[in-house]
């Protein structure tokens with residue numbers, strides 16, 4: 001399978017990045033091809049609802065880093081959303097990228113499989129994101145391959161957490 005990880009955190013040495021990398025190693029150990037897109041470090045506007053994509057039929061009219069993301073998404077069999085929790089939601093950058101799925105054919109990626117990895121400071125802050133994620137996967141007519149959450153200390157890159165993300169990737 002070709003797997004694309006959309007990492008919403010802008011922290012190069014952050015938790016989401018480390019979890020995404022561990023997941024990637026696990027998935028690669030099973031022969032999958034994995035690409036990580038560090039969405040949190042990109043300049044991606046939210047959809048402005050102009051309908052240019054649907055009226056002109058040439059994709060999204062906004063010329064920003066999302067234009068580099070679309071080709072990777074087009075080829076993906078699976079998409080993994082990895083994100084820090086920011087105010088009970090995805091990071092703003094990842095949320096903006098997701099709104100831009102609107103310009104894709106059928107307003108959804110072709111990927112048939114999805115997974116979710118979340119990192120937060122506190123416990124019990126996931127309901128909003130998980131609800132959004134599950135509704136999206138349902139709308140995409142796709143399969144939810146699993147959800148992993150980690151809460152707590154600033155640095156969550158413990159062996160246990162990284163092993164758990166590796167196993168998650170290897171189980172896909």
Ligand SMILES: Cc1cc2nc3c(=O)[nH]c(=O)nc-3n(C[C@H](O)[C@H](O)[C@H](O)COP(=O)(O)O)c2cc1C
Nearest residue numbers: 009011014015016084085086087088119120121122
């Ligand atoms: C702008 C901002 C908003 C945050 N909002 C929340 C929140 O609503 N709930 C929570 O538990 N943690 C919140 N956090 C803490 C992060 O989710 C947490 O530190 C996470 O591990 C960071 O992941 P990263 O290293 O991948 O960026 C917030 C952090 C920032 C910078």
